Amino acid sequence: MFLYKTVIGVNKQLNKLITIPFPHVETGINSISKAGELMLSAGAKKVMIVTGRVSSMGMTAPLCDSLQAKNIDYAIFNQVTPDPTIATVLNGADFYKKYNCDALIALGGGSPIDCAKVIGAKVVRDRPVRSMAGKLKIRRKLPPFLAIPTTAGTGSEATVAAVISDPAAGKKFAVIDPVLLPDFAIIDPKLMTSLPxxxxxxxxxxxxxxxxxxxxxxxxxxxxxxxxxxxxxxxxxxxxxxxxxxxxxxxxxxxxxxxxxxxxxxxxxxxxxxxxxxxxxxxxxxxxxxxxxxxxxxxxxxxxxxxxxxxxxxxxxxxxxxxxxxxxxxxxxxxxxxxxxxxxxxxxxxxxxxxxxxxxxxxxxxxxxxxxxxxxxxxxxxxxxxxxxxxxxxxxxx
Structure with missing residues (x-):
């Protein structure tokens, strides 16, 4: 217990030295239509959309329309499942490079947003995903990043953390770094009305x-x-x-x-x-x-x-x-x-x-x-x- 209190006390002081910014937030019904404008302001030319097979149904169309209206190309990576794994992150990073993307949009619940965060981390710092576990292991700015939550729960669009599963070990681990915070967040309640x-x-x-x-x-x-x-x-x-x-x-x-x-x-x-x-x-x-x-x-x-x-x-x-x-x-x-x-x-x-x-x-x-x-x-x-x-x-x- 003494060791725990010592570690937490030290970390509390270090935590005060770290500045955590806020994303630029757009809210309201149909605010997803602002995605193209936000990505254009970040200089994006080709966006990787990170989503899940189910969560993306019926929601990617207005997002893609918004991007196309600003002449921004996109590629859809819809392989994210609940509790995204190391393998999914690796596949996503390969996808990002294969399609020459220069920005990220996460569409879905906490799983796609967390997965997109670590995909971005893998892109800018090519090291084993498991070695990113813990605090301040990335320390490099991610590509321009927009998070669009479709559930009201994880708050991942506002956080500096991502949780990834390691099925081989039967456990999860957290990656924590201020660089994981999305640049932009769109909070559109219309995307949540069909949630079971x-x-x-x-x-x-x-x-x-x-x-x-x-x-x-x-x-x-x-x-x-x-x-x-x-x-x-x-x-x-x-x-x-x-x-x-x-x-x-x-x-x-x-x-x-x-x-x-x-x-x-x-x-x-x-x-x-x-x-x-x-x-x-x-x-x-x-x-x-x-x-x-x-x-x-x-x-x-x-x-x-x-x-x-x-x-x-x-x-x-x-x-x-x-x-x-x-x-x-x-x-x-x-x-x-x-x-x-x-x-x-x-x-x-x-x-x-x-x-x-x-x-x-x-x-x-x-x-x-x-x-x-x-x-x-x-x-x-x-x-x-x-x-x-x-x-x-x-x-x-x-």
Whole structure:
């Protein structure tokens, strides 16, 4: 614990020395039509569009029309799947070079945006992708980069981080560097109206987790606090509305802004145990990241509340409640409204020690958590999420 506090204390001072800019943001219905103008202003001549096979359906047409209107050529790389892998990044970098691209547009949820970030990093710094894990490993400006989110959750359009999967190791790793921040972001709520209810719920809770963990962590600043509180207030008001009626454009727009605000908060103040554990569950079982966050959030807040009573009370006040206990109850109630499950059917008891070990290594090496969790506590917490006490046929390798 002493070593952890020392590392976090040093990193907190170093963090103050790093300037994190903001992207140029365009918002509003049909703002995707401004993509060509933004790329033209950056001097782009041929853009690589990074997207997924499903997420791009019906959305690439207005983007391509906007580029063509400004005589900007493009090539579409639609190979991104949830939890983008090292192999996808390598294929994307080869694609970028093969088609002589000079700029990037990411269209989709967090996976295409994160993948585009690391593709850009691979293009400007040709080194093994795995070696980019950690902080400040890129340090070279990416090609002109526009992010267009189609979900309201990851906030990746506002962050300096990208998460990539390493299937061979059954884990995920983060690449963190201010150069990964997109130059431009287009937040168009019309792109989100067809999002299914389950994805609306999971991505919305992902944004809520970003804001809460940024606020209660020890790297928080008045700037990050302000973004976090704004996001939390919007999410509690508009996420149930967006969930119940996907065509509610006002709810979609407010959630897209909340996601961006939460992204601005956590890219400056970092996250915590919820993300550290969720990353392991995603890497090992391919559980969607936002869903994992949503399921984990209430129990981890219960564990951390004694360490951050003042912060939790302040968050309660943001949504008109009295104290941290009421705030946690409100998170539980929101999960129930969104039909978020309370267990992980995939979780096997024999995997828990390894999941806990990896999660704590990630958290204690990177995140400024308000209270310290040891291996035994983490394992005990994880056991609460086992749906059935089934044995493992194969023990996951370390």
């Amino acid at each position: 209810k389950n994805m609306t719920a999971a991505t919305g809770m992902d944004a809520l987790t970003h804001a809460i963990e940024a606020y209660i962590g020890t790297y928080n600043t008045p700037l990050s606090d302000n973004y976090a509180k704004q996001a939390i207030e919007k999410i509690f008001t508009y996420l149930p509305k967006a969930y119940e009626n996907g065509q509610d454009v006002e709810a979609r727009e407010q959630m897209s802004i909340a996601s961006y605000e939460a992204g601005c908060a956590f890219t400056r103040a970092f996250v915590g145990y919820v993300h550290a554990i969720a990353h392991q569950l995603g890497g090992m079982y391919h559980i969607p990241h936002g869903l994992a966050n949503a399921v984990l959030l209430p129990d981890i807040l219960h564990f951390l509340q004694p360490y951050c009573v003042k912060c939790m009370n302040e968050l309660a006040a943001v949504i008109g409640l009295i104290d941290g206990k009421e705030f946690i109850d409100a998170v539980i109630e929101l999960n129930q409204q969104l039909n978020i499950p309370t267990h992980f059917p995939e979780l096997q008891i024999c995997d828990i020690p390894l999941i806990a070990k990896r999660a704590l290594a990630e958290a204690h090496g990177t995140y400024p958590v308000p209270g310290y969790m040891n291996q035994k506590q983490c394992e005990s917490l994880l056991r609460q999420f086992i749906a059935e006490q089934s044995h493992c046929d194969n023990v996951t390798a370390t």
